[in-house]
Amino acid sequence: MKYELIIIGGGAAGFSAALEAERKNKKTLIINNNENVEIGGTCVNVGCFPTKHLLYKAELIYKIQNNIFEGIKTNLQIDYSKIIEEKDKLVLKARKEKYIKILKNLKNVEFLNGKAKFIDKNTIIVNNKKIKGEKFLIATGSRTYIPQIPGLENIEFLTNKEALDLKELPDKLIIIGGGALGLEFAQIFSRFGSKVVILEATNHIMNGVDDDFERLISNYLKDEGIKIIKNAKIKVIKNNVVILEDDKKIQFDKLLIAAGRVANTDDLGLEKINIKLGNRKEIVVDKYLKAVENIWAAGDVIGNPMLETIAAKEGNLAVKNMYSESKEKMDYSIIPYAIFTDPQFASVGLTEKEAKKNDIKIKCNFVKLENLPKAIAIKDTKGAIRFVINENTEEILGIQLLSPLAGDIIHEATMIIKNKMKIKEVIETIHVFPTLSEIIKLGAQDFKRDISKMSCCVE
Incomplete structure (x- = not known):
C-alpha cells in the first residue's frame, strides 16, 4: 500500500x-x-x-x-x-x-x-x-539530554518522565540543570515537601534571560528553601552522593536530569x-x-x-x-514563551541583552509589580516588567514579564509587538481595572511619567 x-x-x-x-x-x-x-x-x-x-x-x-x-x-x-x-x-x-x-x-x-x-x-x-x-x-x-557524568550510569536517575510517575516524595532531591524544566520541577517538589538542590553547570539559570529577572527568580526560589549552586562542576556521583570538583558533597534520595533536550x-x-x-x-x-x-x-x-x-x-x-x-x-521573532514557576516568567521579542548585542539603539525600563493595584489587592507583588523600545521611534521591540499569570498576559504583549505598536498607543488603550494585565499599560506609562506619583486608573 x-x-x-x-x-x-x-x-x-x-x-x-x-x-x-x-x-x-x-x-x-x-x-x-x-x-x-x-x-x-x-x-x-x-x-x-x-x-x-x-x-x-x-x-x-x-x-x-x-x-x-x-x-x-x-x-x-x-x-x-x-x-x-x-x-x-x-x-x-x-x-x-x-x-x-x-x-x-x-x-x-x-x-x-x-x-x-x-x-x-x-x-x-x-x-x-x-x-x-x-x-x-x-x-x-x-528526549532528555543525558550529560556525561562519572557514576551517573550506576544510579537510577530520573528524567521528567519518571519524575512525574513517582508515587512517594523524595526527602532530598537534586536537579541537574537550571533551565525552565529544572526550575519548574524544583518548585513542584519543594512545595510538596522535598528538600531541593539545583546544580547548574553555567553561571546562569534561565539561560538568555536578562540578569535582573534572573536575580529576582533566584531570590524567590531561595526564599522558599530551594538551594541553587551555579558553576557546579560534578566530579563524580556515588552512593547517593554528588561530589563537586571543590569536593563539596551533596546527598540525595533521587536525582533528576534536566540539562536540556x-x-x-x-x-x-x-x-x-x-x-x-x-x-x-x-x-x-x-x-x-x-x-x-x-x-x-x-x-x-x-x-x-x-x-x-x-x-x-x-x-x-x-x-x-x-x-x-x-x-x-x-517567523520565530515574535513567538512568546513562558516558564511556569511562581511567579511565572514570560517573554516575547527582543530582550535588553539581545538588543545590545545587535547594536540596536534602545531605551529600557524595569517596573516592579509592587506598583500594580491588582497585585497589591491579592497580596502577590513578586515580579516586574521590562519594555525594550526603539530609542528614536518608540516602537516596542520586546517585553519581558515576571508576575502571576505572566504566561497568559504575554499574549497582549505579543500582539503589541506583532503590530509594531508604539508606547503612545499602549498608553491610550483602556484596560480593565483592577487586573494583572494592567502591568502592560503601567510599563508603557513609566516611560512618560513618574508612576510612583500616579493614583489608580490615571491616564
Whole structure:
C-alpha cells in the first residue's frame, strides 16, 4: 500500500500535520512509537499538561501553608499518591479527548503504532512490514539530554518522565540543570515537601534571560528553601552522593536530569536518505522545513526552540509547503514563551541583552509589580516588567514579564509587538481595572511619567 503522506511521530507536530493533510484530502499514515511516549507526544503525556497541573496544586498548597491571607486557618494534609493519581486521570482524559478521539474522526488518516525506519527515500519498515509513501514528515520529537557524568550510569536517575510517575516524595532531591524544566520541577517538589538542590553547570539559570529577572527568580526560589549552586562542576556521583570538583558533597534520595533536550533521530535510517544532522542530532531543514527532496521535518526534532506551539505550527506549515507552489516560512521573532514557576516568567521579542548585542539603539525600563493595584489587592507583588523600545521611534521591540499569570498576559504583549505598536498607543488603550494585565499599560506609562506619583486608573 502506498500513502501520499507518511507522518512519523504522534505529537503536536505530527497531529497538526495530519489535520492539515485531512483538509487537503491526502491519504495519510501517522506512525507513533508508543514505547517512547504515548500518542499525543511529550506535551500532553509527560510535559506541559501534567507539570502545569502539579504546579497549580503546589501553588495552592504553598499559599495556604504560608498564611498569605489573614483570617484563613486550615489543617492542611497532603496525600501525594492521590495527587499523582489525579494527574494520571487528567492526562489519560486529555490524551483520549484531544488525540485518540480526534484521530478516529479523520477519514483520510490512518494510525499505526510502531517504530519506523527508512530503507530508501520512498520506503520505511514498521513492525517488519514495508510501507511506501510519496512524501514524509519526520516529527519524532525529543528526549532528555543525558550529560556525561562519572557514576551517573550506576544510579537510577530520573528524567521528567519518571519524575512525574513517582508515587512517594523524595526527602532530598537534586536537579541537574537550571533551565525552565529544572526550575519548574524544583518548585513542584519543594512545595510538596522535598528538600531541593539545583546544580547548574553555567553561571546562569534561565539561560538568555536578562540578569535582573534572573536575580529576582533566584531570590524567590531561595526564599522558599530551594538551594541553587551555579558553576557546579560534578566530579563524580556515588552512593547517593554528588561530589563537586571543590569536593563539596551533596546527598540525595533521587536525582533528576534536566540539562536540556536532544532530538529523537536515532535508528530512523536517516543515513540512507542523506539527511544532515546538527550538534544535538537535530535534523537540518531549509527555511520551508524541507530536509531532502520529498522529506520534511518539524517540531523538536529540528532543534530549538522546542515549544509545543512551535511544533504544531511547523507541522501545519510543512504540509502546506508540500502541496503549494507559494511557500511559507516560520517567523520565530515574535513567538512568546513562558516558564511556569511562581511567579511565572514570560517573554516575547527582543530582550535588553539581545538588543545590545545587535547594536540596536534602545531605551529600557524595569517596573516592579509592587506598583500594580491588582497585585497589591491579592497580596502577590513578586515580579516586574521590562519594555525594550526603539530609542528614536518608540516602537516596542520586546517585553519581558515576571508576575502571576505572566504566561497568559504575554499574549497582549505579543500582539503589541506583532503590530509594531508604539508606547503612545499602549498608553491610550483602556484596560480593565483592577487586573494583572494592567502591568502592560503601567510599563508603557513609566516611560512618560513618574508612576510612583500616579493614583489608580490615571491616564
